[in-house]
Amino acid sequence: MSLFIEIKNLNLSFGDIKVLKNINLTINEGEVIGILGKSGAGKTVLMHVLRGFDEYGNISGEVIYHLAGCEDCEYVEPPSKAGKKCEKCGGELKPFSADFVKLPVHDPVRRRITRRIAIMLQRTFALYGDEKVISNVTNALTEIGYTGTDALSKAMEILDQVQLSHRMTHVARDLSGGEKQRVVLARQLVKNPMLLLADEPTGTLDPNTSHVVHEVIMNAVRRYNMSMIITSHWPDVISDVADKAIFLEEGEIVSEGDPKEVADEFLKHVGAIERNSRPESGEPIIKVENLVKKYISVSRGVVYAVNDISFEVNEGEIYGLAGTSGAGKTTTSKILIGNIQPTGGDVHVRVGDEWIDMTVPGPSNRGRATQYMGILHQEYGLYIQRSVIDNLTESIGLDLPYELAVRKAITTLTATGFTESKAKDILSKMATELSEGEKHRVALAQVLIREPNIVIMDEPTGTMDPVTKGEVASSILNAREKMGDTFIIVSHDIDFLESVCDRVALMKNGKIVDIGEPEEVLLEFTGKERMEAENI
Template identity: 65%
Template sequence: MPVFIEVKNLTVDFNGHKALKNVNLSINEGEVVGILGKSGSGKTILMHVLRGTESFENVSGEVIYHLARCPKCGYIDRPSKTGQRCPVCGETLEAFDADFVKLSLYDPIRKDVTKRIAIMLQRTFALYGDERVLVNVINSLNEIGYSGKDSMRKAVELLEEVNLSHRMMHVARELSGGEKQRVVLARQLVRNPLLLLADEPTGTLDPMTARLVHDAMTGAVKNYNMSMILTSHWPEVIEQMADKAILLENGEVVQEGDPLEVSAIFMQSVSVVKQERNVMVGEPIIRVRNLSKRYISVDRGVVKAVDDISFDVKEGEIFGLVGVSGAGKTTTSKILMGILPPTSGEVEVRVGDEWVDMTKLGVENKGRATKYMGFLHQEYGLYTHSSVIDNLTESISLDLPFELGVRKAVMTLKAAGFEENKAKAILPKMTDELSEGERHRIALAQVLIKEPRIVIMDEPTGTMDPITKVSVTNSILKAREEIGETFVIVSHDIDFVNEVCDRVALMRNGKIVDIGKPKSVLSQLTEEERIKATEEI
């Protein structure tokens, strides 16, 4: 097949930091190219350059689309159509090149090309949430100027192509994540695309749902004879879907070739968790005795969310509360943090040499301890329209001179797992420009910059892929190593807690059934609990 896209010596510079460095890549017509790389390696920036709807101030090199174009009406098609008749006006299509680096963002030819590029992102569903699925696709037809009387029929056909005709009358916001992604794909297919850019489209989906989306994408690539560029943290996705793969590291292509070979090299570079098992921990800093929390439910009567549990957490320790949903671990963490009052029992936190009773209100009681405690929710909230430095200083009311604030922010980002140069480079960036793994580390830094002694994290890995989990694991270990933090981690992610925790408490039906080393305690999970925990990730 003819070459469709050529990327030559592409370099993108953000304030002295090269996000892409002399990237060279060719994509053939109808070819699927997979891009692997850690968070922050440049995958998403490359996708944005290829998309062509944004301008970059410091960009050099070439991004050439080889096309067939009608000299009369401007219709464009894939390069293999050169010499054939234009389906719009009948003129002969001619070979034509469009370089996105040279062409202005407002150039009409560039705009014509970008209209034929489909895009799928990890979290941005871009749907009319209160409209039905069918209306969403019809609206997409209207957006490209299609005014035919058969728009409803075309919309139904597109939904059939993505295997979603059984949901066409559902309201979009009530769909699952995988179903929403397939609606997005149907909306993009109205463009009759030449290229599909899929940037982590299934990164937050469970394996079964992801497979349905992947099948829909593969079918669309075949039916429309379009090229696809796919990024993923999941090597097996690239292995299964791509014709060839590239590996990006720090903005550079370090490997290109067979997906299986590139995937193997990628896994060698990211699978190591930097755990130091012989970490010295101190005396207890959290003390829990006979803790209970009961609720009254109309249909269930008395619910024992936490049922007479006792444990200690030592200073400098990474302690895990493990169990399936409903085991009582999140309720326990909220009581530790002082967010929920217990029904009975004792919770004490050591401040200096004094023990503070977390069940008593007031600045001289619970308030003395909570100012030295940080809580990181699963759905952490960064200010997306603010820079990283603002998120770390102004957004949490950290009143420091700017120079000192920058210095403090860099130190904290290093403690959260960033290299110093990277930490300095991302300070002026908006958080939505960063990868998921980078945003999670910034959220951790936002907690750490307040200088807590204890950090409680609720499901820190959520639905993360394995590569981002490694990044999060290392950031927690780094924070403990650099500043001696104590962590209490609530999770049902068995592999994660086994890697990161010094000790874990296994909870079942509100009770602690065992406390000890992760491997020993986790071996007591039932097969049903293991299956349920895997499904919840």
């Protein structure tokens, strides 16, 4: 590997406080360097020195970038490209070096280099909060001066790379922390960076979300053949992703080498570190408390369709609402999505980090979270005389350029269980040419392509045969895995709920009588009640 960055005897002080002390480190092209250290150890300061945006008065030593540059268009590449043709103009790339300690911050050479450096900062998402995700990425292309007519296509390709194409129409502020970090990475990837500086990119995220973000980051590192420097105070992060690690304490390198050995040395100094664990499915995304819905009937008086129920649904969970006809499960689902208002109680849905009160009318007199919720009715609404691609775009008002519409349709269809080749094959088919199982998967894709966080499915199996039910179950499980959406399944089909749900709430006469593991809860759904349900 070619030598990329040399840090020699680097010292930096703020006033009388020395924050970096005699730092010596080499970074090779394509190498991932992990920096471990407690808060205040100097990790972030070192990252900012490497980034090159800031000028420091009391700094000494060397921070040398070894590079290849084109004299014709001034494009900069990693050192291994020296002697090759410039991909921008066809000129020759020649080797050169630049010292960030000696070069002024506004020096043209230094600025050429910093344009190829990407950074992800802890807790700083640096997004256009009121803009859609896709706009955040196209804006980043504009910011680097990209004027190509394929900007939208490039943006969508990058969102595919960070596994966020299913959130492209979401407003950035409504994303979760992990999703925001992936948009930040997408905005940085438009630079086609040669170096990624990731400063505690998952420091405030839960373990499951951290794993997803780290996976996306490492995929980007490999795809773009980047070098990366990542800081963390979590030893397992550095052990998992780094080729080489350093342990920084009070501005000094106290250990350097194999990531596992450095992590063990770090743990000796700081003791055991425990991360807060959480259920695999995630933190709550829906909270229902003391929910009531009553109607006045001339013949029956006051009728309680839902009678004082409380439950929570976790993010990424497949949650079942079980019960016979009239148990209250469908009414509950309609309240959740904002189609009807409750008589009493509270319903809150989390959008990003904000809890939305669904009892307070928003757009179209429904709770604001409704735009991030989708429902698939038992009699799903495919347009029989339209092709699959029309059903997934024009027929539901999805206005995208055709090329992007096709790409998004294929991505969504594969999330429901189609292979990519099969998804491409059925795009031009009429809905009448599909099998019942295929129709259901296309109908689910019709909901998912609108990018909901939460999907409610009302009696999804109906009178299907066992084979088709199995296809439907697979489509739901596959969609959850690919997109991370939360599913609420309203059904009286016991076997189906047992096969697909993580938890089930059993309803009877408007009340929840049990919540828990499907097998245990649904044992109560036996005898005459179960027989009646299976004959509905």
